[in-house]
Amino acid sequence: MINVILFGPPGSGKGTQADFIVERNHLTHISTGDIFRKNISQTTNLGQLANEYMKKGQLVPDQLTIDLLENELDSFSDTNGFIFDGFPRTIPQADAFSTLLKTKNMFVSFIISLEVSENELVRRLLRRGLESGRADDQNEEIVRNRIQVYEKQTSVLKAYYLNHLPNIVFSIDGERTIEKISNDISNILSTKQG
Numbered sequence: 001m002i003n004v005i006l007f008g009p010p011g012s013g014k015g016t017q018a019d020f021i022v023e024r025n026h027l028t029h030i031s032t033g034d035i036f037r038k039n040i041s042q043t044t045n046l047g048q049l050a051n052e053y054m055k056k057g058q059l060v061p062d063q064l065t066i067d068l069l070e071n072e073l074d075s076f077s078d079t080n081g082f083i084f085d086g087f088p089r090t091i092p093q094a095d096a097f098s099t100l101l102k103t104k105n106m107f108v109s110f111i112i113s114l115e116v117s118e119n120e121l122v123r124r125l126l127r128r129g130l131e132s133g134r135a136d137d138q139n140e141e142i143v144r145n146r147i148q149v150y151e152k153q154t155s156v157l158k159a160y161y162l163n164h165l166p167n168i169v170f171s172i173d174g175e176r177t178i179e180k181i182s183n184d185i186s187n188i189l190s191t192k193q194g
């Protein structure tokens with residue numbers, strides 16, 4: 001089993017790269033943002049609650065997100081592994097995640113950190129907002145707030161993982177072509193099979 005955490009600010013290309021990894025390695029893609037958006041479009045209670053935070057560019061509360069992730073993991077019993085995109089995003093989420101994985105006798109195989117400068121992120125997110133109509137990508141203030149939330153609450157996870165799992169953290173320059181980035185990730189993942 002290969003379990004990959006794709007780590008990086010909003011707009012760093014996690015979703016795009018996750019699609020490549022899924023295709024090449026037949027992993028199950030878990031994006032907490034996608035699950036929240038699905039719940040919003042289906043107007044579930046969870047979706048309505050999550051939307052209160054998402055529309056402001058804030059993080060959904062930890063416990064809600066952790067419970068969601070746990071349910072999602074339980075729903076896939078037969079898989080080569082998972083790619084976690086947008087989770088964990090806080091230290092409490094990372095702590096809960098490591099406890100959860102232990103109970104399932106699962107391990108994180110790779111943590112891939114996509115590095116992109118703030119100006120490039122804003123440019124990409126606003127473009128995505130125009131192309132996809134995604135609500136939280138359309139307003140520059142919300143976009144900048146999401147990047148700030150990332151800097152304050154999520155970026156510390158890189159040091160956290162460098163401290164806990166130093167041998168499996170890989171930093172990648174995310175400002176190159178999609179192909180170059182996906183080749184780099186592919187090479188890293190090929191160092192471990194099954």
Ligand code: AMP
Pocket residue numbers: 010032033034036053054057058059060061065085086087088089093136146
């Ligand atoms: P994403 O699609 O990963 O950029 O996530 C979009 C939004 O969903 C974020 O701005 C948060 O409001 C919410 N979200 C997604 N994943 C998480 C998470 N792990 N913890 C808290 N909020 C999350």
